[in-house]
Amino acid sequence: MADYFVGKKEYFPGIGKIQYEGPASDNPLAFKFYDADRKVGGKTMREHLRFAVAYWHSFGQDGTDPFGSATHDYPWKTDASTPMEAHEHKLDAAFEFFTKLGAGFYCFHDRDIAPEGASPSESEKNLAHMVALAAERQKATGVRLLWGTANLFSHPRYMNGAATNPEFGVLTQAAAQVKAAIDATIALSGQGYVFWGGREGYMSLLNTDLKREKDHLARFLAMSRDYGRTHGFKGTFYIEPKPMEPTKHQYDFDVETVAGFLRAYGLEKDFRVNIEANHAELAGHDFQHELETAAALGIFGSVDANRGDPRNGWDTDQFPSSVYETTLAMLAILRAGGFTTGGLNFDAKIRRNSVDQADLFEAHIGGMDAFAAGLLAAQRIIDDGKLAGFVRDRYTSFDAGEGARFEAGGMNLEELAALAGSLGGSARLGRTSGKQERLENLITQYVLKVK
Ligand code: XUL
Ligand code: CO
Numbered sequence: 001m002a003d004y005f006v007g008k009k010e011y012f013p014g015i016g017k018i019q020y021e022g023p024a025s026d027n028p029l030a031f032k033f034y035d036a037d038r039k040v041g042g043k044t045m046r047e048h049l050r051f052a053v054a055y056w057h058s059f060g061q062d063g064t065d066p067f068g069s070a071t072h073d074y075p076w077k078t079d080a081s082t083p084m085e086a087h088e089h090k091l092d093a094a095f096e097f098f099t100k101l102g103a104g105f106y107c108f109h110d111r112d113i114a115p116e117g118a119s120p121s122e123s124e125k126n127l128a129h130m131v132a133l134a135a136e137r138q139k140a141t142g143v144r145l146l147w148g149t150a151n152l153f154s155h156p157r158y159m160n161g162a163a164t165n166p167e168f169g170v171l172t173q174a175a176a177q178v179k180a181a182i183d184a185t186i187a188l189s190g191q192g193y194v195f196w197g198g199r200e201g202y203m204s205l206l207n208t209d210l211k212r213e214k215d216h217l218a219r220f221l222a223m224s225r226d227y228g229r230t231h232g233f234k235g236t237f238y239i240e241p242k243p244m245e246p247t248k249h250q251y252d253f254d255v256e257t258v259a260g261f262l263r264a265y266g267l268e269k270d271f272r273v274n275i276e277a278n279h280a281e282l283a284g285h286d287f288q289h290e291l292e293t294a295a296a297l298g299i300f301g302s303v304d305a306n307r308g309d310p311r312n313g314w315d316t317d318q319f320p321s322s323v324y325e326t327t328l329a330m331l332a333i334l335r336a337g338g339f340t341t342g343g344l345n346f347d348a349k350i351r352r353n354s355v356d357q358a359d360l361f362e363a364h365i366g367g368m369d370a371f372a373a374g375l376l377a378a379q380r381i382i383d384d385g386k387l388a389g390f391v392r393d394r395y396t397s398f399d400a401g402e403g404a405r406f407e408a409g410g411m412n413l414e415e416l417a418a419l420a421g422s423l424g425g426s427a428r429l430g431r432t433s434g435k436q437e438r439l440e441n442l443i444t445q446y447v448l449k450v451k
Pocket of ligand 1: 149304347
């Protein structure tokens with residue numbers, strides 16, 4: 001088998017297989033930290049990180065923004081004579097990119113890989129045609145589908161929502177898309193299926209029956225779950241939280257909100273969360289907060305790896321670059337037990353003025369290196385045990401005696417209050433340092449020790 005896949009035409013000529021060259025390398029097209037076969041805590045970096053390329057950003061977004069037209073040249077678009085042919089070429093370009101980069105996974109929306117037809121059945125036929133081609137390329141290269149999803153937000157019919165649309169007819173269209181997208185995911189042995197409710201929210205409460213819309217969303221999710229499970233989908237269903245954009249308010253606001261929604265509708269056993277760093281920021285949270293919240297609630301699943309710009313405040317979808325951030329993220333992920341069906345999907349796009357073909361490679365290389373370095377630092381933190389030991393020691397008063405009885409639920413408020421005299425006497429009670437600065441310094445040390 002060739003080192004990488006090339007279809008009828010090479011779409012990234014002059015760029016070969018990206019190699020690991022180590023931290024001292026000054027080759028922009030080489031990994032400095034991501035050494036796929038290197039073992040970290042018993043697993044290879046490849047197994048830990050499970051990198052995926054996002055089809056929509058990498059082969060679909062052409063640099064268009066509200067102020068200007070496309071800046072990115074997509075040869076796979078311009079050398080085709082029909083929309084379907086353009087998608088076939090795009091698929092070749094995508095597999096060439098995945099294999100040259102050495103990413104083991106990819107993710108797509110139905111409309112990223114196949115053009116919408118004039119009717120739901122024509123759309124389904126288009127998708128099935130492209131799925132068959134993708135299956136061949138997966139088999140030839142070993143690249144796998146991390147998750148599939150349906151685009152229920154771009155078409156004008158979804159301007160008032162998909163599953164939460166006030167017009168029932170729109171829900172039928174959304175159902176046709178989700179059914180076909182789940183079929184596609186099953187056919188490609190996808191490890192997950194994502195629901196990101198882009199327009200499942202409201203622009204104004206003045207025109208919205210919030211309770212009814214949430215009921216509809218829950219019913220739609222339950223139907224989708226039932227369809228997937230009875231048709232052989234063995235992977236994980238994920239909900240991807242985001243607080244806003246494009247809607248003013250999105251119902252899947254953040255991890256805690258999604259968890260509450262799932263419990264309220266009895267869906268908590270069937271869905272996990274796909275946590276996106278930039279969405280966490282938009283919700284006013286740290287990425288680490290969302291990861292740890294999901295782990296604590298037992299619904300951690302997968303990650304959309306990107307970042308925002310702290311000065312901008314919208315979903316800029318930039319590639320991750322801060323090793324401090326990736327260290328804290330990998331620490332949370334490792335402590336949650338690591339990925340099973342999930343992975344790190346780069347839901348990130350190169351900037352409008354990044355117009356060289358190499359930019360797409362360099363962006364992914366940087367993101368993969370940032371997470372590889374973060375993994376090394378996080379494993380060092382775990383092996384060293386200082387941080388976990390410090391946290392454990394903070395709670396030792398609950399490990400035995402009355403504290404343990406409280407935790408076990410064997411105490412009422414009067415009994416707890418009665419202990420105030422014997423346990424509450426010291427003037428220093430509760431005034432033990434949290435040592436935040438020391439711990440922050442410790443993290444800096446771990447990050448700088450990476451090699
Ligand atoms: C949008 C977003 C989506 C989902 C998949 O902010 O993150 O691309 O990841 O629909
Ligand atoms: Co995303």
